Amino acid sequence: MREYRDDGAAKSTTGVNGGGLRSAWKQVTTRLRARARLRRQQAMRSRSQRLKYATPEQLAYADLLDIGTTIARYLLAGTFILYVFGVSPAKIPLSELPAYWSMAADQYSNLVGVGTGWNWLALIGYGDYMNFFGIAFLSGLTIACYLRVLPFSLQRKDFVSGAMLMLEVIVLSFAASGLLAGGH
Amino acid sequence: MRLSISLVILALVAMVLASESAIAESATTTASALPWWAWVLALFVVTFVLGVVAVVAGVGGGVLFVPIVSGLFPFHLDFVRGTGLLIALAGALAAGPTLLRGGMANLQLAMPPALTASAAAIVGAMIGLILPHNIVQLALGTMILGVVGLMAIARKSDNPEVARADALSTALRMHGVYHDPFSGRDIEWKVHRTPQGLALFALIGVLGGMFGIGAGWANVPALNLVMGVPLKVSIGTSTVILSIANSAAAWVYLNHGAMLAIIAVPSILGMMLGSTIGVGLLSRTNVAVIRKLVIVLLLLAGVRALLRGLGV
Numbered sequence: 001m002r003e004y005r006d007d008g009a010a011k012s013t014t015g016v017n018g019g020g021l022r023s024a025w026k027q028v029t030t031r032l033r034a035r036a037r038l039r040r041q042q043a044m045r046s047r048s049q050r051l052k053y054a055t056p057e058q059l060a061y062a063d064l065l066d067i068g069t070t071i072a073r074y075l076l077a078g079t080f081i082l083y084v085f086g087v088s089p090a091k092i093p094l095s096e097l098p099a100y101w102s103m104a105a106d107q108y109s110n111l112v113g114v115g116t117g118w119n120w121l122a123l124i125g126y127g128d129y130m131n132f133f134g135i136a137f138l139s140g141l142t143i144a145c146y147l148r149v150l151p152f153s154l155q156r157k158d159f160v161s162g163a164m165l166m167l168e169v170i171v172l173s174f175a176a177s178g179l180l181a182g183g184h
Numbered sequence: 185m186r187l188s189i190s191l192v193i194l195a196l197v198a199m200v201l202a203s204e205s206a207i208a209e210s211a212t213t214t215a216s217a218l219p220w221w222a223w224v225l226a227l228f229v230v231t232f233v234l235g236v237v238a239v240v241a242g243v244g245g246g247v248l249f250v251p252i253v254s255g256l257f258p259f260h261l262d263f264v265r266g267t268g269l270l271i272a273l274a275g276a277l278a279a280g281p282t283l284l285r286g287g288m289a290n291l292q293l294a295m296p297p298a299l300t301a302s303a304a305a306i307v308g309a310m311i312g313l314i315l316p317h318n319i320v321q322l323a324l325g326t327m328i329l330g331v332v333g334l335m336a337i338a339r340k341s342d343n344p345e346v347a348r349a350d351a352l353s354t355a356l357r358m359h360g361v362y363h364d365p366f367s368g369r370d371i372e373w374k375v376h377r378t379p380q381g382l383a384l385f386a387l388i389g390v391l392g393g394m395f396g397i398g399a400g401w402a403n404v405p406a407l408n409l410v411m412g413v414p415l416k417v418s419i420g421t422s423t424v425i426l427s428i429a430n431s432a433a434a435w436v437y438l439n440h441g442a443m444l445a446i447i448a449v450p451s452i453l454g455m456m457l458g459s460t461i462g463v464g465l466l467s468r469t470n471v472a473v474i475r476k477l478v479i480v481l482l483l484l485a486g487v488r489a490l491l492r493g494l495g496v
Contacts, residue, residue, distance in 0.1 A: 053287025053363055061291055062284035069277045080449040097220050097446055098258070104317070105262035109441035117439050131445030135270060135438060141277060142431040149291070160355060164295045168302065168428065175306050175435040 057152035064148045068141040075134035083127030091126040117178025136176075143172045224446060227257060228454040231271075235458020240465060241478040243335070244426070245455045246272035246398030248478070251328050251485035255492075259447055261317055261324075265396025266437035267448045269430050272398030274452045275459065276427035287362045289420035293375070293413065294428070296356050297406075300382045301389035301399070301429035308393025309436035322493025324395050328486030331401050335479055338405050346412035349374035353411075362417050373414050381411040385425070393433035398426050 054062070082088045091112060092100055100108055106116075114120055114129075123129040146169050153162040174180070231245075234252065238245045250268040254261050283289035312320060349359060353375035361372050375381075384406045392399040403422035407413040413421065437443055 053361060054285055055292070058284050058291040062281040065277060065284070066281035069274075069281070072274075072277075076449055076452065080445065083445060094220050094446070097444075098218075098223065101263060101444055101447065102258050102260050104260055105266070105313070105437075105440055105442035108260075108444075114441055116441060120438075120441070128445050131449060132438065132443070135434075135443060135445075135448065138270070138274060138277065139431050139434040139438060142428050158357070161292065161295065161357065164299055164356075168295065168299050171299065171303050171306070172428075172432055172435070175302075175432040176439075178439040180306060180310060180436050180439065 055152075057149040060152065061145045061149050064145050065141060068137075068144065072134055072138040072141065075137055076131065079127070079130045079134055083131055086127070088125070088127035088130055090128045091123055092128060140172075140176060143169055143176070146172075220446070223257065224450050227253070227447065228450040230256060231451045231454030232458040232461075235455040235460075236462040236465065237458075237474065237478060238455075239459050239462030241475045243478060244272055244398035244400040245275055245459070246396065247328075247331060247401055248482070249451065249455070250395060250397050251324065251482065251489055253451075254324075255485055255488050259444075261320060262313065262437075262440075262442040263444050263447050265312065266434070266442040267444075267451050268396035268398075269393075269434045269437055270443070270448050271451055271455050272400075272426060273430040273434055275455065276398070276423045276430065278456070279423050280427055283420040283423055286420075287360070288416055289424045290358075290360050290362075290417060291424065292356070293358045293360065293407075293417070294421045294424040296358070296378070296382060297385040297403075298425045298428035301385045301392070301403075301425055302432035304386040304389025305393035305429045305433040306436055308390035308395075309433040310393075311390070312394035312396070313436070313440055313442065318493050318495065320394070320493075321489050325486050325488070325490025325493055327391060327395060328482055328489060332479055332483050332486060334401060334405065335475070335482070338409075340405075340408060340415050342416075343371060343373075343414045344408065344412040346374050346376045348376065350376050350378050352378040360417070362414065364416065371414060373412075373417060375411045375413060377410055377412070381406055384410060389429050392426075392429060393436070396433070396437070398430065400426055 079088075083090060084094070086094075091114075100111070103111070109115060114123060120129050120132050124133060146165050150162060150165045150169075153159075153165060230253065231249065234245060234248045238248055246268040249271050250264055253259065253267075254264045257264075280289065284291060315323075353359070356378070358378065359372075359374040361370050363370050385403075388399045388402040388406065391397075391402070400419075400422050403425055404415075404418050407418035407421060408415050
């Protein structure tokens with residue numbers, strides 16, 4: 001439409017439209033800023049509400065645990081799908097499993113030739129042992145969460161809590177080390 | 185709804201009673217009658233039902249899983265216990281963030297009992313994997329009957345009276361405030377009888393590690409009745425303690441090879457799905473009736489484990 005008008009009219013229309021666009025843009029940005037401010041205030045209110053009943057280290061522990069359990073869930077489901085649908089070959093074929101699952105754990109391990117401790121890591125390419133990665137991740141989450149909150153205790157010079165956190169990390173790491181694999 | 189859940193539990197009771205001959209038969213024919221996927225599907229269905237029942241009855245999934253699945257399925261007790269630990273661990277880890285953020289669980293309170301329980305759970309797991317199976321079955325049956333007794337007679341106290349915090353709990357900063365959404369009040373709490381409580385957690389850790397069961401049934405009374413922690417904080421903190429202690433025992437089972445993905449993953453998924461449905465049913469069911477049925481179910485499973493341990 002604009003090309004049929006004279007220059008002045010065209011300029012004037014552009015000016016009006018430009019002004020309209022500018023004010024509309026201004027309104028949008030003002031609204032967006034207001035919304036962002038409201039969200040920030042709500043988040044601050046929520047965090048201060050949370051901090052009333054939970055310490056910052058407790059919140060940090062919870063946040064890391066939340067992320068970790070989500071990852072573990074996907075790992076478990078994903079590796080299990082690869083295993084069951086035969087995408088990854090299994091060390092023991094699924095159809096033969098009923099002959100093995102009524103054996104004691106050490107008898108099974110000896111037959112499969114996996115041994116104890118972290119030896120399963122050598123078989124991680126097999127579908128049945130790929131699942132152990134998700135299980136190990138789930139079991140190791142607490143160690144990561146404890147290491148996450150340790151700096152909080154040290155920062156406020158709470159050495160009693162710091163010592164307890166360190167002791168728990170040592171206990172869990174010892175359990176994870178594979179040095180304790182017993183048997184019947 | 186109440187009727188349907190009751191029927192499901194009664195069906196489980198019937199399955200527990202009827203399964204002995206089926207398992208003996210399948211052991212001789214090495215499960216040739218059923219393909220692997222039928223067992224896995226049945227495991228998923230049973231753990232799904234157990235997930236629903238566990239939430240409605242207010243008991244942990246592990247304590248139902250180990251005696252019932254070891255009775256119903258041809259899996260070796262080593263793999264069932266390893267999976268039981270994983271189920272309890274996965275459930276506790278998933279619930280942890282919400283409980284911790286809302287102040288219904290207290291990390292500072294959880295740390296000392298968790299340290300005691302996790303060290304003891306390692307010892308328990310080692311003992312459980314070394315002992316002969318008939319002894320483990322016998323002990324499992326006895327313990328399940330103990331759980332039944334505890335569930336039947338244990339009293340709870342919403343906000344126990346703690347006149348004075350003891351020196352150890354003060355040194356370990358085991359105190360806090362929680363917000364009760366029902367009364368709308370902030371409730372301050374402190375702890376007493378800490379040494380006795382920690383000794384109990386050592387025993388609970390050994391039992392949890394040895395039998396692969398979650399120990400919420402014992403953690404809550406220890407925190408609530410012995411140490412004087414409010415009931416809601418006890419329940420929430422028990423979950424966090426469970427997640428830490430079970431991590432330690434799960435490592436021992438994993439490194440010993442006492443885990444099979446084909447048993448563990450469907451069980452975890454079934455239990456998680458069942459728990460989600462169970463939460464939705466919670467407001468529409470008569471919890472007292474379901475709890476009584478679960479006590480009967482555990483009683484039967486306990487007696488069966490005991491008889492199997494005795495070779496009967």
